Amino acid sequence: MEFTTPFRDADLVRGVLAEIRRTVTRPWVLMEICGGQTHSIVRHGLDQLLPPEIELVHGPGCPVCVTPLEQIDRALAIAARPEVIFTSYGDMLRVPGSDRDLFSIRASGGDVRVVYSPLDAVKIAQENPSKQVVFFAIGFETTAPPNVMAVLQAKALGLENFSVLVSHVRVPPAIHAILGSPSNRVQGFLLAGHVCSIMGYWEYPELAEKYRVPMVVTGFEPLDLVNGILATVRLLEAGKVEVANGYTRLVTFEGNKSAQKIINQVFMECDRPWRGIGVIPMSGWSLRPEFDAFNAEKRFDVADIAPKESLLCIAGQIMQGQKKPHDCPAFGRECTPEHPLGATMVSSEGACAAYYKYGR
8 A cells, every 4th residue: 555645755654664564563552642643644544554563543632622512612602792802713613512613603793703823812902992802722732832922912911801711731631541541542652742842741751651651752744653653663562661752853851941931820730621531630721810800711701601512422532542533423424524513523633534534
């Protein structure tokens, strides 16, 4: 079988794949934690080119996918208010809430705008002093620095009409939850390079040692990914438990200390529900009390919203590596990109969307 799409370094990738085949002697289950890595793997058919002993399963590393249903419904309730300009990244607009999405709010007259930076939302607040401007602050550690900068800039400007609806999540507690589950199958992790570029990988050695699972920081190009898989397989075959850095051109052990400092200035750790998975203790960030003036959840009194998930959607099992998208009875039937049951089908980084788009 050949690659499904052309890409640079194809000959080098073939060589690494051959080395994986020479190295592996028994079955191993590896998880790529990042949705961007999932799409790269499926798009280029890397999982189908691996030896049969290597199974890749897909982790909860898509920020859109894991944003809990109650937070989507809070966003919808706020966005429907006539005094609000609701701002968000574009991939959130089609994520289904309990009975609608942000596109339907906009179609019915709500002022919902796509922005490319949270600082764009701050500018909109400056230009519209009679409106309440809300930014939907979702993401993993990667998007936290610009989001906290927006809060600090709004504070410095004295803006009283700007707030953020925060739904930030953190990778290490998610890995802890996956590895600590009785149904866990994962034996090795490919860590997300962009998250580690901010946070470093100093948090992971303790996790690796606790669960006896090697981890390798990995990038997103096909060559990055197969090199990460090879490094993980070598550790597994040798019985070594280490955290290795396969993305040295961008990632250091300590990470970006300046970014970490500013995150800790504005955010504090909190328990956070993950869509389809449930509450993971201390897996999220929320605004510190001194920034309550910018907390949209409190400003608009939407904290008590508690909806129920679709019974057909198995996104939680998919994001924990227990099942694949095509194991879902609704995949490609009741659940399609045009009519998604869950965020994993509509997000640009969702595993279900990748399987659907690339014909899996």
